[in-house]
Amino acid sequence: MARSSTLETNPTTPGMKYRHYSPTAPVLLAVGIRQSGTDSTTSSSSRLPFSAPPLDPTRPAIGLAELIRERAAAHGQESSTFTVGLMSLVDLGLFDDLLSDDEGEVRRWLASGKDADPLGPAFTLSSDDDKTTAQEHSSQNIRIQPFSLGTKDDLQTAAQRLFEGLRVLDEGAGIEEVGGCDLIVVEALADDGIGLAVMNRLAKAASESVLVRVGQS
Secondary structure, eight states, X not given: OOOOHHHHHSOOOTTOSOSOOOOSSOEEEEEEEETTSOOOHHHHHTTSOTTSOOOOTTSOOEEHHHHHHHHHHXXXXXXXXXXXXXXXXXXXXXXXXXXXXXXXXXXXXXXXXXXXXXXXXXXXXXXXXXXXXOGGGOOOEEEXXXXXXXXXXXXXXXXXXXXXXXXXXXXXXXXXXXXXXXXXXXXXXOSSHHHHHHHXXXXXXXXXXXXXXXXXX
């Protein structure tokens, strides 16, 4: 689908509280791919705005838990807590790879859909998650701080919350018990209409794009 350069440079996002925010923490753009789907790196790249960091064509899709553990290990400082802010629509399955069976509070937050508070309950990434092979590379305590961008049928909410979410997760505003995040992962949205407007703004803050498997559980 051909993109409108006018839409990319002048997106219409009424209700947006913050027009721009540049986080100190690195921002990773997670491009979701269904494990049973036929998406490739090439087709997934077509979902990104031109200004977004390109996907690495040599790297296959990775589970989100494995990706986060890799980044925690690379960050070092094993005696400290590695905090990851995760901005996502609550109904597309990006959280599935992170939740253990006892994360009932987070599951209830996700299930509340449009009624979910933007800032979700923080949780610890399980150290005995058998979905990843990267766990042996880091013994860090990894905390996940969710932030809802809304639901897939209401991308206007995502547009309104984007920069507010980046600011909250980067600065730790309102989440003093967690603090500012060491890494912020944001789910890539639809590549047209309001979704493209959100993606174009997000691309300016992102330092990397990664293909992430979703819907595995």
